[in-house]
Amino acid sequence: MKSTLMTPDRIVAAVRQQQQRFQRLSDATLRDHTDELRRLRKSQHRHNRSISSGWQRWKRPDAAEPMIEAHGLMAEALRRTTGKLYYDVQLQAGWILAAGSIAEMQTGEGKTITTGLPAFWQALAGRGCHVSTVNDYLARRDFETLQPTFELLGVGVGRIDSEMSLAEKRQAYRCEVTYGPGFEFGFDFLRDQIALRSAPRPRLGMRHLAHLRGQSIDKPHSLIGRPLACAVIDEADSVLIDEANTPLILSGQEHAMRQASSDPEAYRVADILAQELQPEEDFSLDPVDRKISFTPTGWFRIHEHFAKANPLRLARAWSCYVENALRARQIFRRDVDYVVRDGEIQIVDQNTGRIHPERSWRNGLHQAVQTKERVAVVPEQQTQARITRQRFIGQYDSICGLTGTAQAAARELKDFYRLSVVSVPTHRPCHRFGLPSRHFSNLQTKHASIVAEIRARHANGGPMLVGTRTIAESRTLSAALHNCGIPHRTLNGIQDEAEADLIAIAGQPGAITIATNMAGRGTDIALTDASRARGGLHVIATEHHPCARVDRQLIGRAARQGDPGSYQFFVSAEDEIFQHAPQLAESISARCSGAPEAQHDFSTEIARLQNDLENQAYQRRTQLTRADQWLDRVLETVAKEAV
Ligand SMILES: Nc1ncnc2c1ncn2[C@@H]1O[C@H](COP(=O)(O)OP(=O)(O)OP(=O)(O)O)[C@@H](O)[C@H]1O
Numbered sequence: 006m007k008s009t010l011m012t013p014d015r016i017v018a019a020v021r022q023q024q025q026r027f028q029r030l031s032d033a034t035l036r037d038h039t040d041e042l043r044r045l046r047k048s049q050h051r052h053n054r055s056i057s058s059g060w061q062r063w064k065r066p067d068a069a070e071p072m073i074e075a076h077g078l079m080a081e082a083l084r085r086t087t088g089k090l091y092y093d094v095q096l097q098a099g100w101i102l103a104a105g106s107i108a109e110m111q112t113g114e115g116k117t118i119t120t121g122l123p124a125f126w127q128a129l130a131g132r133g134c135h136v137s138t139v140n141d142y143l144a145r146r147d148f149e150t151l152q153p154t155f156e157l158l159g160v161g162v163g164r165i166d167s168e169m170s171l172a173e174k175r176q177a178y179r180c181e182v183t184y185g186p187g188f189e190f191g192f193d194f195l196r197d198q199i200a201l202r203s204a205p206r207p208r209l210g211m212r213h214l215a216h217l218r219g220q221s222i223d224k225p226h227s228l229i230g231r232p233l234a235c236a237v238i239d240e241a242d243s244v245l246i247d248e249a250n251t252p253l254i255l256s257g258q259e260h261a262m263r264q265a266s267s268d269p270e271a272y273r274v275a276d277i278l279a280q281e282l283q284p285e286e287d288f289s290l291d292p293v294d295r296k297i298s299f300t301p302t303g304w305f306r307i308h309e310h311f312a313k314a315n316p317l318r319l320a321r322a323w324s325c326y327v328e329n330a331l332r333a334r335q336i337f338r339r340d341v342d343y344v345v346r347d348g349e350i351q352i353v354d355q356n357t358g359r360i361h362p363e364r365s366w367r368n369g370l371h372q373a374v375q376t377k378e379r380v381a382v383v384p385e386q387q388t389q390a391r392i393t394r395q396r397f398i399g400q401y402d403s404i405c406g407l408t409g410t411a412q413a414a415a416r417e418l419k420d421f422y423r424l425s426v427v428s429v430p431t432h433r434p435c436h437r438f439g440l441p442s443r444h445f446s447n448l449q450t451k452h453a454s455i456v457a458e459i460r461a462r463h464a465n466g467g468p469m470l471v472g473t474r475t476i477a478e479s480r481t482l483s484a485a486l487h488n489c490g491i492p493h494r495t496l497n498g499i500q501d502e503a504e505a506d507l508i509a510i511a512g513q514p515g516a517i518t519i520a521t522n523m524a525g526r527g528t529d530i531a532l533t534d535a536s537r538a539r540g541g542l543h544v545i546a547t548e549h550h551p552c553a554r555v556d557r558q559l560i561g562r563a564a565r566q567g568d569p570g571s572y573q574f575f576v577s578a579e580d581e582i583f584q585h586a587p588q589l590a591e592s593i594s595a596r597c598s599g600a601p602e603a604q605h606d607f608s609t610e611i612a613r614l615q616n617d618l619e620n621q622a623y624q625r626r627t628q629l630t631r632a633d634q635w636l637d638r639v640l641e642t643v644a645k646e647a648v
Contacts (some may be wrong), residue, residue: 013097023077036159046129058430065337079125086153088333092432102405109411113565128181132234137187143527148184178230191253197388233401242414256386268318269382279330312424340477349528358522360498408556433567440573446597451577467539473560474548493517541569553615578590
């Protein structure tokens with residue numbers, strides 16, 4: 006007997022059929038259809054039938070019908086507003102997402118417009134849908150792309166960013182679809198938790214009484230968002246996996262803390278001592294875990310010095326000041342971990358390459374770095390609320406996501422978020438061409454070879470993207486190109502030009518763009534016919550990232566949508582990744598003896614190293630989750646005992 010379940014082909018054919026039907030209707034009639042679907046979705050939700058319960062459920066034709074109609078409407082609205090027709094693979098991915106799974110779509114396959122399909126479907130349920138991206142730039146770009154489409158269908162759409170006032174944000178959250186960077190949704194959630202905590206509690210039994218009367222107890226007026234219903238997460242592996250180790254922390258200044266810890270003299274004295282302490286003799290340094298351990302001699306010197314620190318107002322043990330000062334001097338590097346701008350220390354996010362002026366390190370470390378850099382020491386901030394990303398994501402009733410690099414993280418997505426990954430084929434065959442990696446003994450020879458390579462390729466006139474790990478390296482290469490008179494542009498967060506303007510010209514013939522990880526994910530470099538004819542975008546990756554997915558995202562800037570494109574890695578034994586594998590660094594150096602470049606390919610060994618590092622990171626995240634779950638159980642027990 007033939008199966009009646011909806012297969013990807015049937016789904017696509019059914020959506021196309023709906024779209025054809027809608028093509029004959031006016032914009033106003035499309036809005037009427039949206040209203041009808043809205044009523045249906047809301048009533049389904051009231052009867053608790055509509056929450057995504059997995060991909061399989063939506064393969065049943067009866068369940069699938071409203072979703073097919075919704076996707077047909079969205080497809081027609083997209084055509085009218087942007088002139089684009091969803092590709093079959095995008096409709097398949099939209100379906101996977103709307104059914105609550107992760108869709109793996111290769112880089113450049115058009116995830117931006119695909120997010121519109123699940124967002125529209127979820128918005129119809131009337132509880133708000135967040136479309137979460139990794140940064141402000143992508144949130145704005147994606148919002149601007151789909152705003153006219155949603156508006157044509159009469160769906161309210163808004164956007165949040167960290168610069169907005171609370172009133173502007175409240176307005177954006179009232180919309181049916183809200184775009185924003187994932188971390189900002191998290192911070193607003195924390196702000197609301199603080200507001201709820203400080204609001205007067207209703208008297209015992211009032212909530213129950215109000216419920217019986219069909220009333221609701223008013224929430225504090227200061228709330229920014231509304232209960233978290235659904236999130237469509239772009240670059241899902243970055244948000245759900247890579248950032249899972251970094252909790253969201255909302256800080257503020259409190260009087261007592263300010264009094265105790267803002268004494269710049271304490272940081273200054275600690276900084277002087279940190280410069281006197283000797284490695285090995287007084288302390289040892291673990292660059293991988295970024296930890297300092299003091300030797301007995303070191304402890305003696307710290308306590309000896311304490312006499313000088315004694316009259317100062319200290320917020321914590323004196324040794325913590327010295328340890329922070331040492332970490333600031335030995336581990337935290339300017340133009341790598343932070344930049345100094347406008348008289349401030351501004352943190353660089355190591356995953357995204359973006360600079361975050363609003364962030365600060367905690368427990369006195371930020372002040373230690375300020376002291377080292379001789380900028381004004383600002384009062385220490387105190388944690389007001391914190392939440393791990395996993396716990397925050399768990400607050401949504403349903404989530405789905407998409408990324409070009411999901412399969413490599415499939416086990417973790419299943420274990421931690423109960424999300425399945427479904428791979429979607431590419432729209433056109435991919436023509437990305439990888440050149441053999443090149444290996445050097447030291448940074449200097451590697452940089453010289455990169456410059457020589459750029460110069461040689463520049464003659465051909467194809468556009469180039471040079472992806473660096475750090476701002477410092479982007480500056481080094483930029484200076485070298487400048488000395489050779491090779492015109493180029495730099496995208497590293499401290500450039501003068503606007504990011505969108507730089508991206509807009511990066512695909513033109515002869516364009517050379519040196520960029521940190523800022524351009525590593527989500528960035529769409531559009532080619533011209535002339536640059537296609539010269540082989541498309543060529544990506545030079547100047548270093549391997551510990552996480553292979555990040556490397557794949559970078560090379561995924563080339564050869565998108567069936568365009569030609571190529572990439573090549575340049576590796577040196579002094580690259581940061583080899584801090585985790587000194588023997589491998591030695592092997593590379595040994596193979597270079599007598600020559601600047603190794604005549605051996607180390608790609609397999611490097612892939613193995615990345616795999617090991619990913620496993621270690623996975624273990625760390627598992628521990629964090631277990632600690633979180635343990636905390637949940639403790640809180641639950643305490644709450645039960647209190648009743
Ligand atoms: N259906 C379509 N018709 C025409 N052009 C499309 C279509 N879908 C996507 N594009 C174009 O393809 C390019 C890549 O799209 P987009 O940046 O959304 O890809 P992506 O999958 O998000 O990439 P990344 O993996 O790098 O984040 C864009 O220029 C976009 O306009």
